[in-house]
Amino acid sequence: MNDPATHELARRDKEMIPTLLLRAMLFLVVACLVLVAYARITDRPLEAKFPDQPIVEERMIQIFGEMNGAARVLDGEGRLVADLSPEEGGFIAGMTRALSRERMKVGVVDSAPVRLVRYEDGHLALIDPATGWEAKLIGFGMDNTAAFERLLYTPIQEG
Structure with missing residues (x-):
């Protein structure tokens, strides 16, 4: 001891x-x-929230992501916008997993379209009308935001 x-x-x-x-x-x-x-x-307002901005551009898209990072993006009517390899679609496929998790909480099907919007200040966001979920893409870096920005302007692929 x-x-x-x-x-x-x-x-x-x-x-x-x-x-x-x-x-x-x-x-x-x-x-x-x-x-x-x-x-x-004291019921203080949320100060870290983005101020409300008007939407200047919008596109309805359906996103289907694979676990390997590949992603397939269709427009609101089901026409092909982009078929991305795992190297090109990693972030987009990752966002589908976050979206799927939110949709699973309320029982919405994964194939429902989402809104890809550009606000007046230039920031992009994904908005799910079915759940109210919104992801401002500014916080994910320039390369990841650019991946969604390309989807906003990519024409329909003939196939």
Whole structure:
């Protein structure tokens, strides 16, 4: 019991997380809870929300994504817009998984069309009229946004 190695381990364990650091972490947690409680009690508006913008361009599309990243995009009437390889359609196929998850929650079929829109400020978004789900594409990087921007302007492929 009075083993010097045991005492050394106990002393070292006490020093692994300094008391000051633990108190600072506790303070941050309490401060976050106070801020959130204040915002809820005073009914403050959501300030991190994009301001409402008018839609200047829109296209109804159906997106079918594969797990390997390939994607097939049809217009609202079922005509082929793009048949993308796994290298070209990875992000688009990934968005179909997020969309499918939202649709599964409310029991909407995956083949229902979504709206690809451009707002007046130039930002793109996917809007699912069936669930109310919306994804602003600005947060996914320029390359991923450009993939959807191409779909907005790609003509119908004759096949």
